[in-house]
Amino acid sequence: MTDLAAALAKARLPYREYGITAIDSYCGHSMRQPVKFYLVEGSIIDLAKTFEALEYPSLPYADASLRAEAAGFEARFLCAESVERTGLGALALTDFRRNPANGHYSDPRGVYPALKGRIFQPDSASGPNLLFESAACLSRFGAPAGSEPGAPPPPALLPLPGDASPLWQKDLLTIILQGPHSSDAFELLRSSGFVAAFWPDLDALLQVDHAKDCHPEGGGWSHTMEALGHRKSFDLALSLAILLHDIGKPHAESSEGHRFDKHAEIGARLASRFLRSLGFAEKIVDDVYFMIRWHMMPAALPRLPASKVSDVVLDPRFTDLLELFRCDEFSTFKGPDTYYAGCAAYKAFMRNHKNPYRDQDGRKKAQTFSRL
Numbered sequence: 001m002t003d004l005a006a007a008l009a010k011a012r013l014p015y016r017e018y019g020i021t022a023i024d025s026y027c028g029h030s031m032r033q034p035v036k037f038y039l040v041e042g043s044i045i046d047l048a049k050t051f052e053a054l055e056y057p058s059l060p061y062a063d064a065s066l067r068a069e070a071a072g073f074e075a076r077f078l079c080a081e082s083v084e085r086t087g088l089g090a091l092a093l094t095d096f097r098r099n100p101a102n103g104h105y106s107d108p109r110g111v112y113p114a115l116k117g118r119i120f121q122p123d124s125a126s127g128p129n130l131l132f133e134s135a136a137c138l139s140r141f142g143a144p145a146g147s148e149p150g151a152p153p154p155p156a157l158l159p160l161p162g163d164a165s166p167l168w169q170k171d172l173l174t175i176i177l178q179g180p181h182s183s184d185a186f187e188l189l190r191s192s193g194f195v196a197a198f199w200p201d202l203d204a205l206l207q208v209d210h211a212k213d214c215h216p217e218g219g220g221w222s223h224t225m226e227a228l229g230h231r232k233s234f235d236l237a238l239s240l241a242i243l244l245h246d247i248g249k250p251h252a253e254s255s256e257g258h259r260f261d262k263h264a265e266i267g268a269r270l271a272s273r274f275l276r277s278l279g280f281a282e283k284i285v286d287d288v289y290f291m292i293r294w295h296m297m298p299a300a301l302p303r304l305p306a307s308k309v310s311d312v313v314l315d316p317r318f319t320d321l322l323e324l325f326r327c328d329e330f331s332t333f334k335g336p337d338t339y340y341a342g343c344a345a346y347k348a349f350m351r352n353h354k355n356p357y358r359d360q361d362g363r364k365k366a367q368t369f370s371r372l
Contacts, residue, residue, distance in 0.1 A: 011050040014041040022098040060090035139179025170278040177239040183225035204250035226331035241291035244271040268293035298325040298342035
């Protein structure tokens with residue numbers, strides 16, 4: 001039991017997991033959830049008495065919010081006089097719920113058959129939030145059966161929200177990146193016009209034209225979607241870094257034969273600005289900045305003197321950087337050789353770093369002897 005669950009139990013406030021939190025549990029998705037959704041039998045006043053740090057974000061699908069930092073996630077609360085009441089909030093998925101006490105699910109709208117088939121068509125009554133629900137479901141189940149891979153529902157049926165608050169956008173982005181089919185969800189947001197309207201730095205990737213010998217998979221957007229598909233981990237910072245690692249390319253210039261010169265430095269700054277604007281925690285921002293800023297280094301690591309890279313390589317986040325590099329390289333269909341060469345150079349560096357008789361480049365250290 002988490003501290004949050006214990007606090008609700010102590011306050012005698014019955015609760016249910018709802019929406020994407022309950023769906024992930026039902027489908028057996030074991031990824032860590034940075035955002036969790038709870039329906040609480042009680043009022044906002046009851047919640048405020050239970051949690052001193054409660055916030056009131058005016059979300060269409062939640063009445064209150066809490067940063068449960070000790071537990072490693074943020075909570076969104078919807079209040080009701082009964083946890084059995086249906087039709088709450090602005091999302092159809094709200095009625096799909098799980099009772100953590102016994103593991104039982106409630107499904108008054110009959111979503112089970114669609115979930116078993118790994119497809120789900122959100123209720124059109126969701127209005128502007130239909131896009132939110134459609135993207136969330138696509139990220140979990142992929143494109144509907146019979147459609148082309150990555151093909152989203154008709155964009156005309158998905159009105160853009162008139163006022164997408166930063167927290168609404170943050171929740172949407174976080175939920176999408178926790179799904180195994182994130183690229184399907186991003187394709188939906190792109191084709192609907194949402195990316196262009198709200199995330200222009202991402203939309204600019206559509207204008208990045210790659211050389212076919214380096215990126216046969218296509219331009220900047222296609223490359224990024226392909227890279228997301230190579231993830232082995234749904235860690236939020238890593239996923240954000242993969243999504244944003246090339247957003248500096250539209251602003252980079254060619255220099256001395258190098259296309260997209262300094263795009264890593266530019267992209268790291270743009271990513272930090274974007275994530276801060278949505279309210280991501282500063283640690284997430286710092287970790288993403290580090291990975292994007294240095295995402296070109298692993299390819300050059302075998303050729304660089306250890307003294308030039310020691311600060312970066314010894315950073316505990318370097319292994320996450322290598323994972324970003326793997327996704328970046330594998331998405332180009334060029335094979336794993338460059339990635340494995342970078343890993344070998346990293347292992348050699350760490351081995352030499354721990355060896356008192358060799359310097360960081362592997363050369364034997366000169367030994368000095370004192371006379372007795």
